[in-house]
Amino acid sequence: MSERKRVAVVTGASxxxxxxxxxxxxxxxxxxxxxxxxxxxxxxxxxxxxxSAGHSAEAAVADVCSLEAITALLDRLDxxxxxxxxxVNNAAQLKNGLFALMPTANWNAVMETAMGGTxxxxxxVVRGMLRxxxxxxxxxxxxxxxxxxxxxxxxxAAKGAIVAFTKSLAAETGPYGVTVNCVAPGFVETxxxxxxxxxxxxxxxxxxxxxxxxxxxxxAPLISFLCTDGAAYLSGQTIRVDxxxxx
Numbered sequence: 001m002s003e004r005k006r007v008a009v010v011t012g013a014s015x016x017x018x019x020x021x022x023x024x025x026x027x028x029x030x031x032x033x034x035x036x037x038x039x040x041x042x043x044x045x046x047x048x049x050x051x052s053a054g055h056s057a058e059a060a061v062a063d064v065c066s067l068e069a070i071t072a073l074l075d076r077l078d079x080x081x082x083x084x085x086x087x088v089n090n091a092a093q094l095k096n097g098l099f100a101l102m103p104t105a106n107w108n109a110v111m112e113t114a115m116g117g118t119x120x121x122x123x124x125v126v127r128g129m130l131r132x133x134x135x136x137x138x139x140x141x142x143x144x145x146x147x148x149x150x151x152x153x154x155x156x157a158a159k160g161a162i163v164a165f166t167k168s169l170a171a172e173t174g175p176y177g178v179t180v181n182c183v184a185p186g187f188v189e190t191x192x193x194x195x196x197x198x199x200x201x202x203x204x205x206x207x208x209x210x211x212x213x214x215x216x217x218x219x220a221p222l223i224s225f226l227c228t229d230g231a232a233y234l235s236g237q238t239i240r241v242d243x244x245x246x247x
Contacts, residue, residue, distance in 0.1 A: 214241065
């Protein structure tokens, strides 16, 4: 009987950092599930490209704000592939605005996607990892969680909560061979920073010793490593990937 292939779920994987991470994990030989909220065409395009390259991948609609959608996906993976071994919580959204004028709906939407989604997805897979005594959970936070960002109190709060969640959960799961880590990217060239004006970009660039914004492929190798056997003694950490940003 052939050895069971490990299974990874990457949320928010139809584009940007999530897609780059999914491509890297699939290339590592892991069966990779690329989830999205609505953009299944783009997620399936990415998964199809990976399959064409000889890797094992699939796309799935699973809104991380919906417990029913998450449960349906994870139940299927339990039945078809004996569970999930690697989880990358990447899904997030922006609804920027000054806090004094921020609608409650915008606060809730950002918190429910980033922190709520991380909670629901992790809750759905962690028992199986503990039972198998092996698992890798990587949560994608942000430089905004560590440095603050005007106009992003909702996003910064959600991403900061993920940092605290990571450290506490790692303390619980460590004895069972399950690591939990956090990656905090700086400015990365994705659609999420499209709102930055040229003037703001130039100002931030002065504070980055690498003298460039990152690309998703700068983030994916670290997450890939954190999901390997070789990272077994690395847990509860938040690692900045920001070109040395001074802030």
